[in-house]
Amino acid sequence: MISVEQAQELILKEVKSTAAERCDLLSARNRVLAETVYARSDFPAFDNSAMDGYAVRSTDGDLDHLEIIEVIAAGQRPSRTLERGQAARIMTGAMLPSGADAVLIQEEAQPTENTLRFDRFPAAGANVRRRGSFHQSGSPLLTPGSVLAPGEIALLAAAQRSFVLVHRPPVVAILSTGDELVGIDGDLSGVRIVDSNQYGLAAQVQQAGAVPRLLGIAPDDPTIIRERLIAALDADFILLSGGASVGQFDYTPKVLEELGAQVVLYKINMKPGKPLLFARCGGRLVWGLPGNPVSSLFCFWQFVYPAIRKSLGYPPQRWLLPTVQAKLTSPVRSRGDRRAYLRGQLSYQQQTWHFSPYRTDNSGDLVSLTGINAFAWLEAGATAAAEGEQLPVLVVGEVLTG
Numbered sequence: 001m002i003s004v005e006q007a008q009e010l011i012l013k014e015v016k017s018t019a020a021e022r023c024d025l026l027s028a029r030n031r032v033l034a035e036t037v038y039a040r041s042d043f044p045a046f047d048n049s050a051m052d053g054y055a056v057r058s059t060d061g062d063l064d065h066l067e068i069i070e071v072i073a074a075g076q077r078p079s080r081t082l083e084r085g086q087a088a089r090i091m092t093g094a095m096l097p098s099g100a101d102a103v104l105i106q107e108e109a110q111p112t113e114n115t116l117r118f119d120r121f122p123a124a125g126a127n128v129r130r131r132g133s134f135h136q137s138g139s140p141l142l143t144p145g146s147v148l149a150p151g152e153i154a155l156l157a158a159a160q161r162s163f164v165l166v167h168r169p170p171v172v173a174i175l176s177t178g179d180e181l182v183g184i185d186g187d188l189s190g191v192r193i194v195d196s197n198q199y200g201l202a203a204q205v206q207q208a209g210a211v212p213r214l215l216g217i218a219p220d221d222p223t224i225i226r227e228r229l230i231a232a233l234d235a236d237f238i239l240l241s242g243g244a245s246v247g248q249f250d251y252t253p254k255v256l257e258e259l260g261a262q263v264v265l266y267k268i269n270m271k272p273g274k275p276l277l278f279a280r281c282g283g284r285l286v287w288g289l290p291g292n293p294v295s296s297l298f299c300f301w302q303f304v305y306p307a308i309r310k311s312l313g314y315p316p317q318r319w320l321l322p323t324v325q326a327k328l329t330s331p332v333r334s335r336g337d338r339r340a341y342l343r344g345q346l347s348y349q350q351q352t353w354h355f356s357p358y359r360t361d362n363s364g365d366l367v368s369l370t371g372i373n374a375f376a377w378l379e380a381g382a383t384a385a386a387e388g389e390q391l392p393v394l395v396v397g398e399v400l401t402g
């Protein structure tokens with residue numbers, strides 16, 4: 001069995017970023033830029049006021065008062081040049097009139113009719129945003145690999161880019177295998193279970209920014225699994241759920257081998273999720289995920305999520321889910337035979353990360369995943385950790401702050 005870190009490295013080595021596609025700016029959030037975006041003009045495009053007040057000449061501070069010659073709103077062009085002894089009422093963002101080089105803020109001004117008196121006079125450049133001071137025409141605003149968060153989206157809008165080139169989201173096919181499985185509305189007949197992995201994995205694929213393609217259920221029949229797998233080969237990634245272990249009806253490894261797939265790895269030193277299989281098949285990447293629902297979702301976070309992020313063009317520091325060191329709020333145990341990931345809740349309180357372990361580590365118990373946002377881990381060989389001890393924690397959901 002190989003380690004989690006070795007497996008992540010081997011998997012990521014096989015992944016390439018997808019080609020670029022044109023995307024409407026409003027749909028581009030969380031996508032990754034595949035071009036350099038240059039500024040088409042200076043920003044600000046003209047000298048303007050940073051505050052509501054009065055545009056003045058900074059050399060007029062020796063005068064007793066100034067004459068107010070006009071009012072300039074944002075979006076308007078000043079109509080006159082400011083001469084010695086003159087001021088113009090000006091709003092934040094409005095164009096500075098020629099002749100002016102400073103803005104007296106209105107809190108420090110005493111206007112009466114057209115006359116302006118003042119307490120303190122601004123120095124040259126005070127409260128003025130100079131043309132091109134934020135960025136200049138032709139300068140690169142964003143480079144390939146920039147992740148488009150709301151700030152970047154606003155910058156692109158300011159640069160009048162209603163469309164941008166971003167990496168195409170990979171298509172991830174999901175095929176569940178198992179005679180015991182039925183669709184969400186299927187007949188359970190007392191011995192069957194719902195194919196919940198299809199839904200859980202689809203939600204994870206969407207959350208990671210990729211496009212799920214639901215291929216439904218294949219029975220434990222190698223011929224049918226093989227057919228369905230071939231049909232799935234037009235997707236970028238293929239997730240097979242179930243049949244990865246050693247049981248009599250666990251056909252995933254066998255079918256992949258028959259199709260000429262190169263198995264890159266099989267079995268990881270971790271719990272849950274030991275019987276993970278990863279292979280190259282017909283130029284596509286295939287994950288054989290364990291059928292146990294918690295194991296399957298956990299393997300996704302560890303080994304599929306990073307691959308999706310890489311293919312989306314994310315920078316390497318953002319491929320893996322983050323980890324922190326957190327203090328245990330109650331003791332934990334493990335068999336010690338594999339690295340054990342223990343589900344629980346991570347919160348940040350009083351400048352400290354706290355991890356509250358959930359009471360069970362059963363790989364089939366989906367209730368145990370509700371409200372879970374993290375997994376603390378004990379290395380293989382360690383069988384317990386006490387309350388208050390620090391453990392490394394993998395963060396899979398939103399962190400609680402109280």
Ligand SMILES: Nc1nc2c(c(=O)[nH]1)N[C@H]1C(S)=C(S)[C@@H](COP(=O)(O)OP(=O)(O)OC[C@H]3O[C@@H](n4cnc5c(N)ncnc54)[C@H](O)[C@@H]3O)O[C@H]1N2
Pocket residue numbers: 176177178180181193194195196197198241242243244245246247250273274275289290291292293295363364
């Ligand atoms: N003798 C051994 N038995 C098992 C081993 C082992 O090393 N030796 N490994 C165990 C571990 S660890 C895991 S994890 C599971 C993985 O098994 P498979 O990937 O072969 O999955 P199945 O046998 O098909 O199913 C396991 C379990 O999960 C349920 N399941 C399957 N698919 C779905 C689905 N799409 N949605 C919801 N639930 C699903 C299935 O009914 C089983 O209960 O193997 C252990 N056994």
Ligand code: MOO
Pocket residue numbers: 270271272273274275290292295363
């Ligand atoms: O590795 Mo299995 O995932 O423990 O149940």
